[in-house]
Amino acid sequence: MKMAAAGEPHSSLYDTIVVGAGIQGSFTAYHLAKRGRETLLLEQFPLPHSRGSSHGQSRIIRRAYPQEHYAQMMAESYRLWEQLGAEAGAPLYRQTGLLVLGADTNPEFQRCCQTLVQHRVPGELFTAESLPGRFPGIRPHDGEAAVSDRTAGVLYADRALRTVQDEFRRCGGALHDGQKVTDIKPGVVVTVTTTAGVYRAKSLVITAGPWANKLLAPLRLQLPLQTLRINVCYWKEKVPGAYGVSAHFPCFMAICAPHHIYGLPSNEYPGLMKICYHSGSPADPEERDRPPEASALPDIERLRDFVSKYLPGVVPEPAVVEHCMYTNTPDEDFVLDRHPEFSNIIIGAGFSGHGFKLAPVVGKLLSQLSMGEEPSYALEPFRIRRFPAPPPAAP
Template identity: 45%
Template sequence: MIPDFDVIVVGAGIEGSACAYTLAKNGQKVLLLEQFPLPHSRGSSHGQSRITRYAYTQDYYTHMMLDSYPLWDTLAQETGVQLFKQCGLLNLGYENGEFLDSVSFAMGRHGMPFQSLSSEEVKRRYPMLNYPPSYAAIFDPNAGSLRADKALAAFHTMFKKYGGVLHDGEPVKVITPGQPLVTVTTTKGHYRGKKVVVATGPWSGKFLEHLGMTLPLQPFCSTAFYWRERKEGTHAPDNFPCVYDNGEGDWRSQVYGLPSDEYPGFVKMALHLGPKVDPDARDDADNKWVRDTMTRYVRDHLPGLEPSVAIAEACIFTTTPDYNPVIDCHPKHSNIIIAVGFSGHGFKLAPAVGKAVTEMVLNKPLSYNMAHFAVSRFTHTPSHL
């Protein structure tokens, strides 16, 4: 007999796991399917750290973060695991430029504290940084680092405690739309659900083609580089914040960094994105230009670090043309919900994404303006099914 569920979630990365957890917490009978044995390092949700922040140029993300922060706190309390390290975030950009103006507007609109720092104030407060006089900063004191691996495991732990069923090492072969039930066929069996949530990360472009959807999703390989401190402890969270440099506004020049914490004595600094990649051939990506770019960056702007890569860890970001995710119902099958394309900034938003998807599944009033995430903003539409 084919087992039935209220909801089947495909993909146990951070977004799918947050959705599954929130749905189970709201009384749904949920099956969470993951193609790889857990934990794994092939997708977008592994590693020890992710920046979380209120500071965004788009105030609709700031709005979502107002929910994400307390929801992360709730998950930490449920599991008894520390998931967040508060050290602040220094947003760097050209003084009086559009980036810093947009960040301060979004923060101010939602009543969030922040500090505007001149180039001289940045240098005085953080002598380990070296940026040109044309630069200024917005400091977000409530930002910091999420413990990524622990956060993902926490969602899985509580999902199962709320009655959820997790199957890892079980790739989905096909989703067969239907009313009132959708059938999901895996390498190990068949399952039926009233609703299905597709959160397949870097594999979403390929996966959604089988559901008649062609979305402009592009996976990129983003390599996190770690750089050794010349003097250990100088870049610890107590005196060095997370850093985001908007550069020229193009993703090829956007750099992020986290203090020496996950690997004591090593600071994480990386480009936001890297070369285009096939998720099934991630390690074939040529990231020499990324390594060379970051080596020059560290040499020029972080004199307290050795300008040679000590550790490199690969991850995949899946982007859309406007760098907003797709969180919407399938245009032809309303009981299939798509949550993909988080463009490298979805981890921190995951609890709010789980809340939004749960509201969609349960037909509740929506907490957020979902027009920013609609399928219809792209010209590509389902071609069959």
């Protein structure tokens, strides 16, 4: 296969160019290269980097979803994660199980229970009385219940991202990092200009995370995406390891209003549990490194309150706070679709803080769209047309 080194002009035509080497773009490129398509993956920052949404050591993988479409896609996603780990000879996740905790009358909690039963996922239902017998570290409240998903666990996120990029290259793909895409000219052949060169391809996939709308603006498309700066908080165990993977403590997702709180057993930082709020403060991705004002931290206050009420063995003060970006759609469903005007431009965006575990299937679907194939799942929940048309621009 003919390949140009980074920065060298590539005279021939790529089958597909993928913009953005986060987990979604990297999986898309991997599937394309595995199918023998000549593929170029472009990334604005030198890799690895921590400015988007795919960095960090851990992400939850789970089958427990209130929406049937994700629960269904997860069956294949687990297989593809397994396959990638086997290809690379490195395990990419650790099974820890997950507890969904909520009021037993909460509709979202009930939908999670239903999908678990429907898909025959091994697990158990606990009442507020029976849960502490099994997991003494959690103190549920009256009227609450928990359901476990035994298949769930922790994905080793940084390792997974590096692995999928390595496998993409091993299949003949070209990855050029440190090259920002500055211009896209649509057409039967799409022309992509970066800070280092000009490339041409028969199709283009845009997986630019929180930068999606910046790339789409010159293509006359704006999606209703909100970019949020998320505090990733780690909390000290009073007895090191009590909430750890070796003590078989599970991940958890507490259905709280207005946003969920979730946690992962201590592992990446010994003695520290990762416990986060499923929302953050609106921020432009270019400004994400700027510390927020103290008044903009209601999430940490909510987390302190949760930790002191539910997790008696954890110190209710974050010991480490890192950052990451969410790109949310109004309904928190992804965007997986063609550009409405340019059918060879495919968009994967709006992963709304829950896209990592699904990246193997998302990448497959985006690769299918870019090859003009019938996608292997119904894409209705992910279409751009589900959003109301924006009001016409003022004259």
